[in-house]
Amino acid sequence: MTIRAVVRGVGHYLPDRVVENGEFEASLDTSDEWIRARSGIERRHFAAEGQTTSELATRAARAALDDAGMAADDLDAIILATSTADLTFPAAATMVQANLGMTRGFAFDVQAVCAGFVFALANANALIISGQAQRVLVIGAETFSRIMDWTDRGTCVLFGDGAGALVLEAQQGTGTTDDRGILSTDLNSDGRHRDVLYVDGGVSTGHSGYLRMEGREVFRHAIEKLAQTAQTALDKAGLDNGDIDWIVPHQANIRIIQGTAKKMNLPMDHVVVTVQDHGNTSAASIPLALSVGRARGQIKQGDLIVTEAIGGGLAWGAVVLRW
Structure with missing residues (x-):
């Protein structure tokens, strides 16, 4: 018997305030055209x-x-x-647990920056296939x-706020790649590159700090590492690029998304x-x-999906799942 972590539900929320490039x-010394050309963001x-993350x-x-x-x-x-949890502690997940009126089980946060949801999915999958949980709510917020830093045009125009969630449930599969659910995961990190994307604050500094990024270095690492982790996850599942219905990548920059797809021949x-809207x-x-x-x-039941992300740490990874 093979247990799979199958998607049972999905949802998202975006704050009401929409900020156009203009x-x-x-x-700032910037323009709608400049932002679109370099990031694809509108x-x-x-x-x-x-309004808090929780x-x-x-x-x-x-x-x-x-x-x-x-x-x-x-x-x-x-x-x-x-x-961006509400407080240093407790975990924002426990606040969500209370907000939902959930009186059983457990809740915790995962911090892997932009790769966080991939790491959270891998943790949820491990809990389910090990029998420690039957149903897990996985959220990125x-x-x-x-x-x-609103004076730094290289970063402040790129980011937005929002949340998305999946409900995963243990279901019995056949052990083949035709099964619905998570088929493989691949996680990586390399702390030697922490200075290319970080926040210059925290407990050790006494202030919350601002995001700092070396954009060219992040770009240089991103395409190679994202394509590599996606291929590794596919290999683990016994699948190849021709089996993919959808890549659902981390939405950081349209040029990174396009470059990764090209490297994967998709x-x-x-x-x-x-990315244009969020x-x-x-x-x-x-x-x-x-x-x-x-x-x-676009995404329908039975579709094979590869999702991949890279973030500060550096941390990166991929998940292969059948919807």
Whole structure:
């Protein structure tokens, strides 16, 4: 008997405030054309004053539970991927647990920056296939607008806020690649490259800090590492590029998305792209894209999906799943 972690529901939430590229022209030496040309981003959403990451996560979680036809107490666990938790502790996942009225099970955060949702999926899969949980809610949620340096045009125009969620459930499979659910995962990190993407604050500094990024270095690492981890995950599953229905990548930059697809010899009409509307929402970007892709009618039951991401650390990874 093979146990698979199968997607039962998906949902997302975006804050009401939509910020078009043109809004930055009043305070920065930038333009709509400059931002679009370098990133593919046209707009992004920013959380309202007082609106927390756990609130965004809770809204996405409720949407996913509704889609799955489940109640909060049907869950065994919540895993929340975020780099912008409400507080240093407790975990924002426990706040979501309380907001949902979930009175059983456990909840914890995963912090792997933009790769966080991939790491969270891998953890949820491990819990399910080991028998420690039957149903796991996996969320990616961020309020990156809170850690932006608004004088740095190279970073502040790129990021947005939002949340997405999946409900995974243990189901019996055949042990073949035709099974629905997560078929393989691949996780990596290399702390030698931590200085190319980081926040210059934290407990050791006494202030929360701002995001800092060496864009060219991130770009240089991204395409090679994303294509490599996706191929490794496919190899682990016993599949190849020709089996892929959709790549659902981390939505950081259209040039990285296009470069990775090219390196994998896949046309862009097999890639779910939402970066133009959301910007880079870090750990939220993949579940947001999965939810939007399903809503658009792109992603259908039985489709083979490869999702991959890279973020600060550096940390990167991929998941192969059949919807």
